[in-house]
Amino acid sequence: MVLRMESPAPPIKVENWLRGEPLTTFQPGKVYIVEFWATWCGPCTAVMPHLVELQEKYKDSGLELLFVAAYEQAPTADEARTSLDAWLADKFSNLNYRIGFDSTGEMRKLWMDSSFSVGIPTSFVVDRDGHIAFIGPPMQLDDVLPKILNGSWRTSDEAKAADTERVDGGRREMREMTRRRALTEPILAKLWPAMKAEDWAKAVSAVEEAVAVMPDDLNFRALHADLLLHRLRNLQTGLPVMRQFARDAIDKNDEQWMEGALR
CATH class of the missing domain: 3.40.30.10 (Glutaredoxin)
Incomplete structure (x- = not known):
């Protein structure tokens, strides 16, 4: 209900x-x-x-x-x-x-x-x-x-309209969360053990799998750049990833993305 x-x-x-x-x-x-x-x-x-x-x-x-x-x-x-x-x-x-x-x-x-x-x-x-x-x-x-x-x-009609809009929006968000959970759980099962073991190559592989299916996930995009630049110290691969992250943040004109890119 x-x-x-x-x-x-x-x-x-x-x-x-x-x-x-x-x-x-x-x-x-x-x-x-x-x-x-x-x-x-x-x-x-x-x-x-x-x-x-x-x-x-x-x-x-x-x-x-x-x-x-x-x-x-x-x-x-x-x-x-x-x-x-x-x-x-x-x-x-x-x-x-x-x-x-x-x-x-x-x-x-x-x-x-x-x-x-x-x-x-x-x-x-x-x-x-x-x-x-x-x-x-x-x-x-x-x-x-x-x-x-x-x-x-x-x-009031205002209250009824607002409540209908809220429920419809909440249903959509929950469906999206369920979809994302189904995509991320197998990836996280590989990512967290690799992070804990400080196996940065395996961690990057798992994050790249996540970015491929969810390119608009801010957390995975930021972690991808961080692992390449600060863990593997791979500037050749990391800088193009960082540049694309910054470009996407600017295009989205989103405060959280901008903060992530600047960090």
């Missing part, structure tokens, strides 16, 4: 509450922002202070904020939680809003996967009757949230 606007909000299933009072059910009459984020995600952490400002601005209208850390990266759940606790103590020591931690994948499955949301930060707004009113980037909340709070958003 697809999670979208008008769907009943899924349950909150987190392992631990790191900040704030535990939340077991959404209370009628309140509006909740459920924000999926991670400490390693720059846009996620950048938007946190603004979300806190929205909570303060609209708290008298019944708005409550809930952060869900469901994407922390560590060898074990205990290490992920310890790292997350340390990060919060350092960066947001006075943050008293609810922060739930989940490493089981249950929250990602119930909320992110079922709504075709493929990246973070992602905001879910739960309306006063416990139904989903909005799913999308938190940067859109400034415009959408007042309409949710006054009850005009869910009945």
Whole structure:
């Protein structure tokens, strides 16, 4: 079942509450922002202070904020939680809003996967009757949230059109991710052992196989140039690869590609 606007909000299933009072059910009459984020995600952490400002601005209208850390990266759940606790103590020591931690994948499955949301930060707004009113980037909340709070958003044509576009786009992205995974998994099975063994010739061979089937993958293109120039020190082959990488970055006029080429 697809999670979208008008769907009943899924349950909150987190392992631990790191900040704030535990939340077991959404209370009628309140509006909740459920924000999926991670400490390693720059846009996620950048938007946190603004979300806190929205909570303060609209708290008298019944708005409550809930952060869900469901994407922390560590060898074990205990290490992920310890790292997350340390990060919060350092960066947001006075943050008293609810922060739930989940490493089981249950929250990602119930909320992110079922709504075709493929990246973070992602905001879910739960309306006063416990139904989903909005799913999308938190940067859109400034415009959408007042309409949710006054009850005009869910009945609007704008909301319905935006939700349909979001679901259709999410389906396309997930299909592309599945296709890419099928292509990359056999290549990565050769690449990572070669990298670990510092067998740079084998690593280059694996990366070139990846570039041949996915020429627009920035990570593989950057790694290809890096291995040739900095590991094998093969200027004869590496410089033409680097030049093509730079040309493609300029043609794409893409900030991330430009950063990769400059690095």
